[in-house]
Amino acid sequence: MLLRNQMDTTSYQQKYFRPSCLPTLNLRFNNGDFFLPYYEKTHDQIQVPKELTRTPEDTLLNYFSILREAENMGGRSCGSIGQALIPFPLAYNFLSKNYQIKLSYEDYLNLFAGVGHTNLIKLCQVPDGKRGLRFFYEIETIEGFEGKRAEYFGYSYGFIQLIHEEGGYRISDLQQHQEDFLCAPYHGWSHDGESVIEVKYGNWCKLIQVIYPTIKSGYVKNICFHGRDGADHCLMFITLTNGTDIEIAQFRKVGIEKWKQIKMKPEEECLTEKGD
Missing domain, CATH: 3.30.505 (SHC Adaptor Protein)
Structure with missing residues (x-):
């Protein structure tokens, strides 16, 4: 062989050395007005509109579209980026109740430390027998590191499990693995x-x-x-x-x-x- x-x-x-040329999938909320109702609200003051979680695909595309405008880089010299921290409390409420018990909001926010922009470039449902709804995803992020003025592209992938809860689909588990290029x-x-x-x-x-x-x-x-x-x-x-x-x-x-x-x-x- x-x-x-x-x-x-x-x-x-x-x-292995060539970066992705795939189009971005999470483009649902390019208008900043979408985030106006969530200004100055904490995660426990937010209800996710049911129309955002009607189908598993809606839940995931809307979740990543919200994260696309989120930034947690601790400030950049060029000023504000996207909607800064405002999208994170809303995005956190796309998690199921049990998942939120396992992952506090503070720990959730720390998962995005250094991330300034998120593009969803791959999303597909994975055959999963009788265990429920499972999707594969890949994201492209723009990240900044302390002590360096330049930003870098990073790529991560993982699997997402979904359940039906409160009249919509919620994320019950999310795994993420960073890709290496060497x-x-x-x-x-x-x-x-x-x-x-x-x-x-x-x-x-x-x-x-x-x-x-x-x-x-x-x-x-x-x-x-x-x-x-x-x-x-x-x-x-x-x-x-x-x-x-x-x-x-x-x-x-x-x-x-x-x-x-x-x-x-x-x-x-x-x-x-x-x-x-």
Whole structure:
């Protein structure tokens, strides 16, 4: 099998060094008048309008559109940025009641320390069996660091869980991971979906009989193979801005059966010793 570290090194690395050119998705509240009712209000004085949370997609697009205008950089020499801290109390109320119990408003605000602007560039629902509503997202932020006058672009991704609460959809859990732009080009296989399949399911599990051509649709990548167990397997990945493929779902079917979502862990099921 041809692994990515056997490919041309220069062309391989370049896909990790290029930044995103995707359009911004969170553009719903460009008019500053939207925030007028929330001036000088604390988070416990705010009710989220029900029309902002009618569907899961509405909740997330409106949540990130509000955060787009939020800034928590501790002041910049050029003056105010966006709506400064005003959007944060409103955004906090997009969290479910139980999530707010786990995450205080002060801790929530600290999550955005150094962030001056947020663009949502990827959003899609993730197959999640019977566990509820789960979405993948990726954001592009403009950040400033103490002691430096310049701002920098940062990229993060994660998963968001939603529940229906108080006549609308609320965020019940949110994970966020920062992307790096140096490990992937120099330590490649674990960042590349095709190589992940070859190593984990081929070399480790000895499961692959035939790998089918990769199917790409935008930033979603499906890699399928026929296994020595007589079943077809298909893994879904999302490609991040830094070029890394993130696995989001696994499926398996035998013959004409319907696809069933599974969760196989090659590291635990196929390797008898760590480091093999």
